Amino acid sequence: QLQLQESGSGLVKPSQTLSLTCSVSGVSIDSGYFSWSWIRQPPEKGLEWIGYIYYNGTTFYNPSLKSRVTISVDRSKNQFSLKLTFVTATDTAVYYCVRGLSGSAVTTWGQGTLVRVSS
Amino acid sequence: QSVLTQPPSASGTPGQRGTMSCSGSSSNIGSNPVSWYQQFSGSAPKLLIYNNNQRPSGVPDRFSGSKSGTSASLAISGLQSEDEGDYYCAAWDDSLNGWVFGGGTKLTVL
Numbered sequence: 001q002l003q004l005q006e007s008g009s010g011l012v013k014p015s016q017t018l019s020l021t022c023s024v025s026g027v028s029i030d031s032g033y034f035s036w037s038w039i040r041q042p043p044e045k046g047l048e049w050i051g052y053i054y055y056n057g058t059t060f061y062n063p064s065l066k067s068r069v070t071i072s073v074d075r076s077k078n079q080f081s082l083k084l085t086f087v088t089a090t091d092t093a094v095y096y097c098v099r100g101l102s103g104s105a106v107t108t109w110g111q112g113t114l115v116r117v118s119s
Numbered sequence: 120q121s122v123l124t125q126p127p128s129a130s131g132t133p134g135q136r137g138t139m140s141c142s143g144s145s146s147n148i149g150s151n152p153v154s155w156y157q158q159f160s161g162s163a164p165k166l167l168i169y170n171n172n173q174r175p176s177g178v179p180d181r182f183s184g185s186k187s188g189t190s191a192s193l194a195i196s197g198l199q200s201e202d203e204g205d206y207y208c209a210a211w212d213d214s215l216n217g218w219v220f221g222g223g224t225k226l227t228v229l
Binding site (some may be wrong): 046 | 121151154156162163164165166169170177206207209211215216217218219220221222225
């Protein structure tokens with residue numbers, strides 16, 4: 001059974017870099033068809049797609065965040081990661097790693113991890 | 120501000136049929152299937168409907184989805200107190216090459 005688990009720092013200082021990793025179990029990231037994404041949800045607000053990566057390393061990012069985002073994959077560890085640079089308080093959110101079917105739906109969600117940006 | 124538009128709240132009494140809407144544009148709902156997600160407080164969203172009207176295994180048939188043009192709707196028949204939560208619509212956006220979401224509808228079962 002597919003499971004996704006986020007890990008990383010829960011507190012980041014303004015202007016620094018947010019780093020999160022998603023550990024995937026139950027299926028190989030190399031299994032194809034699916035994309036591996038990050039989605040975030042600020043407190044009491046809606047969902048925002050950040051970007052995704054395919055098993056071959058191809059990435060797509062939300063234009064609103066593109067200049068600050070990098071998503072990478074480590075196939076040897078069956079993980080994918082998010083880096084968001086120059087964070088501000090508006091980047092405070094619950095960050096979810098998810099598996100999706102491009103053009104269709106987000107099929108599986110991690111439990112999410114809260115990242116606070118504060119000095 | 121969310122790309123897809125949802126009413127912020129909806130309510131109904133137990134046993135009633137509840138509906139919520141989702142409005143988008145030609146680059147998202149107008150050209151791609153809609154999905155719906157259910158989220159309870161403190162938990163991650165869960166896929167409820169995909170491809171406009173398909174239910175993943177385990178989702179009760181009380182939940183149904185439909186789409187027409189650039190709008191979609193989610194219906195819940197026989198409302199139950201445990202249906203209280205937030206419901207989000209989403210669709211792939213061809214301009215963005217990624218997912219766009221609605222702002223969510225908070226369902227209250229009175």
